[in-house]
Amino acid sequence: MTLNLKKTLLAAAVALAATSVNAATELTVYTALEADQLKSYTKGFETANPDVKIRWVRDSTGIITARLLAEKENPQADAILGVAATSLLVLKDHQMLQPYKPKGVEALSEQFVDKDATPSWVGMDAWVASICYNRIEAEKHGLPLPTSWKDLTKPVYQGHVVMPNPNSSGTGYLDVTSWLQTFGEEQGWAFMDDLHQNIDRYTHSGSKPCKMAASGETPIGISFAYRGAKLISQGAPVDLAFPSEGLGWDMEAAAIVKGTKNLDAAQKLMDWAVTRDANTLYNDNFAVVAMPGVAKPVENYPADIADRMIDNDFEWAALNRERILKEWQRRYDGKSEAKN
Structure with a gap:
């Protein structure tokens, strides 16, 4: 050639x-x-x-x-x-x-x-709801590891909890709809009223509350298990809590x-x-x-995480999405972070 x-x-x-x-x-x-x-x-x-x-x-x-x-x-x-x-x-x-x-x-x-x-x-x-708990920051403020969702409404946690806004975050929406299904609508909104008193801010990202907990910006972030597990593997001083009432997903x-x-x-x-x-x-x-x-x-x-997931009614959550988000915004949006 x-x-x-x-x-x-x-x-x-x-x-x-x-x-x-x-x-x-x-x-x-x-x-x-x-x-x-x-x-x-x-x-x-x-x-x-x-x-x-x-x-x-x-x-x-x-x-x-x-x-x-x-x-x-x-x-x-x-x-x-x-x-x-x-x-x-x-x-x-x-x-x-x-x-x-x-x-x-x-x-x-x-x-x-x-x-x-x-x-x-x-x-x-x-993907499954969880609580990210910074044990170092929590110890400074005398905050015990929460073992239930209702623990987060106790006065000791006032100003120390961050969670996602359900209007922008899928994690935030699964939290809200799981609480409404777990506690019933009337008691679910009452729970969120009490939780709101302890919320420092609502973020527009589902992973951000856990990242904030990992960096020490907040002792407690309501987030999801994937992000917390990754941060723990990277050495963050975070423990994951899986509330006893069941996990939204x-x-x-x-x-x-x-x-x-x-x-x-x-x-x-x-x-x-x-x-x-x-x-x-x-x-x-x-x-x-x-x-x-x-x-x-x-x-x-946890090895039994599938057993801890609630029996989620996706059809109900989708059908009622607009109504739930409007009601949540009316009640709680005043603590939401500004959107970028």
């Missing part, structure tokens, strides 16, 4: 590779996943689907949900991955999701799949946005989301995942 021919073939190969990269479909995916989860999920999906590249648009659950609703007549997203199932039920009610039955979805637990014959969404994993879920021009690529994302490989990645962060038999114990989670 002559030198010129070798150069010609090499140039052609480089051009072909460049063409293949340029030909990859860019899939715009809205997500509320934690930023430190996106790298492994991107790698997992794109390795299995090299012809598709994900462009993530990330924000808190409430903000992503509001954005999708605002874009209803002119959708900007192709798909959704890692947004609360309660939010996807709202979008489904607005006929904004494209039904699709992913290949292999039968392997998932029934509770993680939309009940329609052709599901509009599929679940990924469950929601599931991260995936769906296709109706009207996407990249339907084939969006279907590939859904097919990947229900695979064993994807569920194994979910288990790196969460102790409860959609595919039975995959989950292994997660560091700093």
Whole structure:
């Protein structure tokens, strides 16, 4: 083979590779996943689907949900991955999701799949409420480790509790709806009235209260187990408390946005989301995942965390979302942080 021919073939190969990269479909995916989860999920999906590249648009659950609703007549997203199932039920009610039955979805637990014959969404994993307790700061203020939600209404905790705003945070919304289901609506609002007296502020991120506890900005942050477990592994002086009345939870879920021009690529994302490989990645962060038999114990989670999760009525939480958020805002929004 002559030198010129070798150069010609090499140039052609480089051009072909460049063409293949340029030909990859860019899939715009809205997500509320934690930023430190996106790298492994991107790698997992794109390795299995090299012809598709994900462009993530990330924000808190409430903000992503509001954005999708605002874009209803002119959708900007192709798909959704890692947004609360309660939010996807709202979008489904607005006929904004494209039904699709992913290949292999039968392997998932029934509770993680939309009940329609052709599901509009599929679940990924469950994220669970918890209390992040900074033992150093708590000792300074004489604050015992709370063992129940109602403990947090005791006068000793006044000004020492931070929690997420449910209008912007999915974690905040699962807290509020779980309390209303656990205590009943009348007693649930009464509990939140008492809790409000002890709240220092409401944040617009579900993970922020735990991060604040880890850094010593607050002794107690109502957050979720994933963030607390990660911070403990990084050496933060935090303990996780799992209140005795039961733990609110929601599931991260995936769906296709109706009207996407990249339907084939969006279907590939859904097919990947229900695979064993994807569920194994979910288990790196969460102790409860959609595919039975995959989950292994997660560091700093209690082994029986699934047994502590309440019997959550997602349909009720979705149906009553607007009413609950409006009532919460009327009562408590005065302590919310300013939005960036």
